[in-house]
Amino acid sequence: MTIALSCQGLARSFGGVQAVKGVSLSLPAGQVTALVGPNGAGKTTVFNLITGNLRADEGSATLHGKPIMGLKPWQVARAGVARSFQDLRLFQHMSVRDNVLAATEPAGWFWQPGGASARREREAKADAAIQAAGLSAVADARAVDLAYAERKFLSMARILAAEANVWLLDEPASGLDLSSRERFQGLLHHARAQGVAICLIEHNLDVVMALADRIAFLDRGQVLAEGEPQAIMRDPKLAAIYFGDRQ
């Protein structure tokens, strides 16, 4: 089992609140790891620490053995880590196609390297991602004009086009109806088969059970348990914490 991304002893506090304390996590290639826990457990903060959106007080992270802690978010992204946001953060006034094309064009200069052939490749990659996400019919629509589920899939299409080998997905299936959820699960199954290491923050336990190979249960900034989904979800103590029935 190849570990794509690994973090050790991540810690971060905000003022007097210790949001994350000593979180260690390994994301194997070709597996889905679900980060589960009640609201405020520190799940999104862990993502922000890995991607460089927040600076860790302590801890380290490596991507394929190379340290990524201290890198800027764009450097982490170019190293091969893609993430989605709970609030999607689409490029609202750009078309679906431009949203996805932007994910294939990391260079921030006046032009992208590689000339016309590279441009055609990027366009083909974007079209393939749009098709895989089921957005071909709305490719020219602006993101702001899409329906909720389409916006969710646009967020996924950007990640598909970025061709990263680690995906950090923050509540990607929330608010999706059953058929959209199945389509979404299909996308993730396909990516997993391609060897992508996926880490998923999700409150919908049906989605978690359908997708996750492993679960890491977080509470109050700490990993309380990690292991097979069935074992974690059967643990009555964890269930009590998750459903707000802690003693």
Next chain:
Amino acid sequence: MIAYLSNLATLAAIFGLLAATLNFMVGQAGIFSVAHAVFMGLGAYAGAQVALLVVPNPLLACLAAAVVAGGLSLCLALPALRVRGEYFVAASLGLQMMAVTLFTEAKPLTGGMGGLVGIPRPSLFGVVIPVLPMALIALVLFLVLMSAMQRGSFGRTLGAIRDAESAAEALGKNVAVAKALAVAFSAAGAGVAGALFALHLSFVNVESFTLEQSVLVMAMLIVGGTGTLLGPLLGAVLLLSLPAALSFLPFIPPTEIGSVQQIIYGGAMALLMIFRPAGLLGDQKRGRSEA
């Protein structure tokens, strides 16, 4: 009359270029600056000094203006671009105030309050040429460049930064570099407009580069419509023509033109914000969704 109209057209082309380059920063990259007149001033002084001390070659003057304004914008923008939104507006306001003081005090370079006078008429190969065709060529050149960038990957990068900066970073975009490039390009354009302005008037002083000028250029942009190619031009033509048009109305006494102009500006802006919030040529859907 022809000279009067030619003067008006020259100023419209120069201010059209100013508004269009500000639009690149505001409409395309979402960087709200109220210091565009500073870069116009830097270009005007650079162009004027080239004409006064070296040769009144308009191409050389414009090139020097673009390099000075674009280059200095990088020094000024890189620290300021670390802040976003309204904080950048405040930083640019500070820059504007500081620049006016510097323009006033740096007498060997700017002539201080008295300004630089006697700037020779621009000439190429010994032939004196009017500023209007040069201003039109510069305007078209910048519009073509901006249009190409808008449709290409750089336009997408700026649009992504404007709409969701953190998501753009999460896709690998070096936001600081992209913003700095957008500011430098925009400032270089404003510098060229400044050089043409100095060559056109044969005189330049600090009063042309104050906060009022920056606000006027921003108003041209808002009236015409941000994020569009032709909106800023329309805004520039309208705001420059209004005082001239009012002076032709016989029933308004010349001493009252200023007051009438203010009333019309105020009323027009209020109506515009109600009925066309994205400006005359702007994307109304976008204007309303943001309003």
